[in-house]
Amino acid sequence: MATTPQFRRIDLAPAYQKVADAIEREIINGRIKPGEPIGTEQQLVEQFGVNRSTVREGIRVLEEGGLIRRDSSRRLQACLPRYNKLATRLSRALILHEVTFRELFETSMTLEVASVEGAVERATEENVAELADNVERSADVVGNPAGLAELDAEFHVLVAKASQNRVLQLAREPAAQLFFPTTEMIVGGVPEGGARLVEAHRRILDAIRRRDKEAGVLWTRRHLQDWRRGFEKIASLDRSVEHTYMEHAYAARQ
């Protein structure tokens, strides 16, 4: 065995992939910082010694991966991947996998409770101010389901932000993106739903202010249970997210 010559695994990745990988490496290990330019396509052609079409295919890969973007004048520059864009992809994946609202609800319960726990522990004054502003605006649109749903989503993003835990912020995002669009249906379908929602937000904010973890968790649970009760009035928890949305979109179009 020892005398058998060892060959390195032959590299058969297509050129566009290697271009993408090479640029990715430079960004990942910090030699190109977010915001810095990557160079023009022509420059990349010269540096890599491949055709422009090949470079462009590599660029498309990185662009979709969120590692580079084009600035106002369409020049390439490195950027910090936005959670939101990636989260959208994940949400889409969840839909295609036909996950149910029960799975969504269970996971969101876990993550929202964790968020509020973190927020109670570590929210800054600025976080509290943002939340207070949100709650105030919510109270103004309590009769408007669409507006309230949007502010509800924002409220929970702000709570996660207040937890100062970016991993948690990221982890909750895909589920939240699928979860919260239903808020509009529910608030619209349940009398007093809007008022209950704002009340819960107010209590949660208050708990964060007072650093009262127990109250924060309690009201977060109630808030989500409210959602669940409302949801079960209009659809089944065990149907897939996709089907439920399709039907709702269909019903709305009638």
Place this chain on the structure above:
Amino acid sequence: MATTPQFRRIDLAPAYQKVADAIEREIINGRIKPGEPIGTEQQLVEQFGVNRSTVREGIRVLEEGGLIRRDSSRRLQACLPRYNKLATRLSRALILHEVTFRELFETSMTLEVASVEGAVERATEENVAELADNVERSADVVGNPAGLAELDAEFHVLVAKASQNRVLQLAREPAAQLFFPTTEMIVGGVPEGGARLVEAHRRILDAIRRRDKEAGVLWTRRHLQDWRRGFEKIASLDRSVEHTYMEHAYAARQ
């Protein structure tokens, strides 16, 4: 104002993006099912009436987004986005955002506990058999940090799978991908670390078997606390994941 003609917002998305969007729509709303072929590049050229280079750029976008892949013979086909690939992108994003191990640990604690709770409730016999197999193999390599680290990662994936909650499986993946590579360092650095790890896994499996949620949660917490204690012996929880890995890689190369 009323007399001013209203123009529809002119569509200025580049052609490759439109190609990608068009194919994506077909997949999302189920007209092309996972596994079905998309057609050859030439066919797409004819259908969309654009150049092959343009089609190829669109394909790269979808490929990176995980919506299509090339089968063994490099023909295009729709596919279910793999969590793993998307999770890798997210992990990379987390690194670039310089998250700390404290954030990672806190979130993983939440998600792993939720996973084990779900597993205790809903694990099938097949899930249990997979876990048992994993634990057995772990016992065999208890002295081999690299092998044990790999099986540890697998164990936690299997627990999440046993929870029957795909949203949870997905949510834990990005953090896990960053979290578990450290297991090797820790097991290697702490005497009896390997044995403790296997013991914890055995207890968790046992709890799942007996549907004993309290024990499952307890041992999962202990298991992660063990990780944390081990980690703090070799690095600080408050440093960024990136820096810690860089240093470890550097030290390993010496």
Place this chain on the structure above:
DNA sequence: CTTATCGGTTTGTCCGACAAAGCTAGATTT
């Protein structure tokens, strides 16, 4: 029945080209 061979496809890459949009710097106007 397996293996070898041979076209026809398909992908990956390259070359060259051009219109549209952006940028730059010199020319023009106020």
Place this chain on the structure above:
DNA sequence: AAATCTAGCTTTGTCGGACAAACCGATAAG
């Protein structure tokens, strides 16, 4: 002199065509 305009250069997005290598399917040879 400052602001504006304009013409030219650059860069991107798209196109057409080309070719080698890999792959597929079917046929021929062992």
